[in-house]
Amino acid sequence: DGTGTPDDVASKLRGREGSKVGVVMERDGKVLDFIVTRQPIKITSVRTYVSDKAGGGVGKVGVIRIKSFSGTTASTVKDALVDLKKK
Numbered sequence: 001d002g003t004g005t006p007d008d009v010a011s012k013l014r015g016r017e018g019s020k021v022g023v024v025m026e027r028d029g030k031v032l033d034f035i036v037t038r039q040p041i042k043i044t045s046v047r048t049y050v051s052d053k054a055g056g057g058v059g060k061v062g063v064i065r066i067k068s069f070s071g072t073t074a075s076t077v078k079d080a081l082v083d084l085k086k087k
Helices: 006-013 073-086
Strands: 018-027 031-036 046-051 061-066
Touching: 006 018, 046 073, 061 073
Parallel strands: none
Antiparallel strands: 018 031, 046 061
16 A cells, blocks of 8 residues: 555565465565565674775685574674685
8 A cells, every 4th residue: 555664575475384375565666566485584794795895905805794693693603704714
């Protein structure tokens, strides 16, 4: 109906994996109608990379960026640190 919050929309889109849900949206004045199949969404809250732009002649530096915190962030950061040490 166009008056819902993002949380309202998310709650209506949630459901059993593999089931289908209809989505109607308006874009550029046109109404678009979709049927989508529900699948799990993996949100990556931790990203790692190696940077050689640390300055001061330090060489390469491993960077761990945390986008958001959740119950698994600590273990994800621990795994990321192990992976970075291998690089």
